[in-house]
Amino acid sequence: MKSFCLFLILILSGITVSAQTNYTADSLNIRKIYDMSLLNGKSYNWLDHLSNEIGGRLSGSFNAQQAVEYTKAELEKLGLDKVWLQPVMVPKWTRGEREFAYVQTAPGVTRNVNITALGGSIATPAGGTKAKVIEVQGLEQLKEYGRENIEGKIVFYNRPMRADLIQTFDAYGGCVDQRYSGAEEAAKYGAVGVIVRSMNLRMDDFPHTGSMSYGDTPENKRIPAAAISTNDAKYLSGILKIQKDLELYFRMNCENHEDVKSYNVIGEITGSENPKEIMVVGGHLDSWDLGDGSHDDGAGVVQSMEVLRLFKEIGYKPKKTLRVVLFMNEENGLRGGNKYAEVAKSKSEDHVFALESDAGGFTPRGFGITATDAQFEKILSWKKLFKPYLIHYFERGGGGADINPLKDEKIVLAGLRPDSQRYFDYHHAANDTFDKVNKRELELGAATMASLVFLVDKYGFNNINKETSELAD
Incomplete structure (x- = not known):
């Protein structure tokens, strides 16, 4: 019995030495x-x-x-x-010439805002797109408003990335659907364009692009889609609370090949x-x-x-x-x-x-x-x-x-x-x-x-x- 115990001790000691040797070599x-x-x-x-x-x-x-x-x-x-x-x-x-956009609150009273075309978007008409704006917090809200409130307008998706999520990719995943599918869904309700709050946790003037999809939307039903900077998204949301009949103009020259x-x-x-x-x-x-x-x-x-x-x-x-x-x-x-x-x-x-x-x-x-x-x-x-x-x-x-x-x-x-x-x-x-x-x-x-x-x-x-x-x- 003593011999067997001694044998076990020697075996275990050998395993320990081997493990330590490997650890030392791997560390080096x-x-x-x-x-x-x-x-x-x-x-x-x-x-x-x-x-x-x-x-x-x-x-x-x-x-x-x-x-x-x-x-x-x-x-x-x-x-x-x-x-x-x-x-x-x-x-x-291709993006083409730089995008341009402004918010008009009264005849001749405008403020420029920072936008960028989303990757894969079609262009606006040559003279741009100008329409009233409806703000939503996500794709699911489109159904609540219905075609009667959306048709002929620009849909403004304004759901922000959640600042309380430590894992920022979780925050991104929680709102990127409005960028990717926003135009496809808004077009079903007769919208003429889409503006999406940038996927950005801080407030700044940089619009963030990214991929978007029209799904199976026919080409003649597709609408232009752009991202707006977080600062300008905040401005647009704030002014819409005061003046719901304001208009937004944007012009893009992008093209799919x-x-x-x-x-x-x-x-x-x-x-x-x-x-x-x-x-x-x-x-x-x-x-x-x-x-x-x-x-x-x-x-x-x-x-x-x-x-x-x-x-x-x-x-x-x-x-x-x-x-x-x-x-x-x-x-x-x-x-x-x-x-x-x-x-x-x-x-x-x-x-x-x-x-x-x-x-x-x-x-x-x-x-x-x-x-x-x-x-x-x-x-x-x-x-x-x-x-x-x-x-x-x-x-x-x-x-x-x-x-x-x-x-x-x-x-x-x-x-x-x-x-x-x-x-x-x-x-x-x-x-x-x-x-x-x-x-x-x-x-x-x-x-x-x-x-x-x-x-x-x-x-x-x-x-x-x-x-x-x-x-x-």
């Missing part, structure tokens, strides 16, 4: 990743070029093509095993042990055209590129194949994400993990993760490795729009979660520019992504029920 490798990103990073320089030399990268535009060529060339410089372009047909929409060819940009490090198992890191290369798309999603693009560069720099050869995918057309169609998944499935590729960065280049807080209970518990066991970097957020539910089409019963999807409190100050607006990105925060995000990929590559999710993790507390 992750430290190397952070040091390389912070002391010798390239993400900020790449973003500088994307933002300041190329600018906004609307799908189908000349700038988007320039971004494709630039990022492909930069990936080739890294000495990856393979770099290629994946063709994809994308929608092409035939689809054009573009590309996903893909780079790969072939796995040294399990090359058929594929891990993906990515962001979307396209952006809206008002700013230069630094936070949405230039930051995610360069952080994803940096993951592969960091592995090359520290001499880490992944066991599984690691791909960076720079998706085209996330903003107004998701064509790139769908095309990548379609091709992957047609080739029966085995994607085991995908990580997306599409929430801005702010200080990283952790990850949102879509996985089975056992997979999630294994990732949680790595949490203490991130503690020295103040990464604490590991929550269920996450991924990203471009990697979600890959979802099946096996793959783990993750999304980088930066601090989101300022994100919607810039989202889809003219102030989403390079000067709003902090170099250190951007580099911390890239290192955080690379660290998670490193751990997934090293430990994987095989035999997960046998051993959740050697690193568990």
Whole structure:
């Protein structure tokens, strides 16, 4: 009996020593990743070029093509095993001349307001659209007012993002339907146009664009749709309480065109042990055209590129194949994400993990993760490795729009979660520019992504029920 007890003690001691050895080795490798990103990073320089030399990268535009060529060339410089372009047909929409709008409270008495066309909107008539305004708080209120109160008017959707929600993406999700479907629904009641309060938590003069849809509305029944800044939404709502018969005038020159060819940009490090198992890191290369798309999603693009560069720099050869995918057309169609998944499935590729960065280049807080209970518990066991970097957020539910089409019963999807409190100050607006990105925060995000990929590559999710993790507390 004593011999058996001694044997157990020796076995348990060996397990403890092995776990501590792995923890120490993993800590050192992750430290190397952070040091390389912070002391010798390239993400900020790449973003500088994307933002300041190329600018906004609307799908189908000349700038988007320039971004494709630039990022492909930069990936080739890294000495990856393979770099290629994946063709994809994308929608092409142009804004035309700058939009103009004013509120008229009496003959000859007007005040200009800041608006911007929503992506995919039709233009107003050449002379603009002028009509009385009806304010609603959401799509459901249209039915309450009915055609008799809406026909011939401009519908003003004025439901704000909820300031009491700490998770700002929840606040965004709570009111974005009025932007996306507002014109489609208002047209059913005879409205002649739609003005939508910008998806923005702060009060300012920047209107925020974004995608919208007409659904199956016939072309001759479609109405123009624009976003209005939060300051001007407040003004318009206030003056409507005093003067319900005021009129709003707006003029837009946007146009929808035939689809054009573009590309996903893909780079790969072939796995040294399990090359058929594929891990993906990515962001979307396209952006809206008002700013230069630094936070949405230039930051995610360069952080994803940096993951592969960091592995090359520290001499880490992944066991599984690691791909960076720079998706085209996330903003107004998701064509790139769908095309990548379609091709992957047609080739029966085995994607085991995908990580997306599409929430801005702010200080990283952790990850949102879509996985089975056992997979999630294994990732949680790595949490203490991130503690020295103040990464604490590991929550269920996450991924990203471009990697979600890959979802099946096996793959783990993750999304980088930066601090989101300022994100919607810039989202889809003219102030989403390079000067709003902090170099250190951007580099911390890239290192955080690379660290998670490193751990997934090293430990994987095989035999997960046998051993959740050697690193568990």
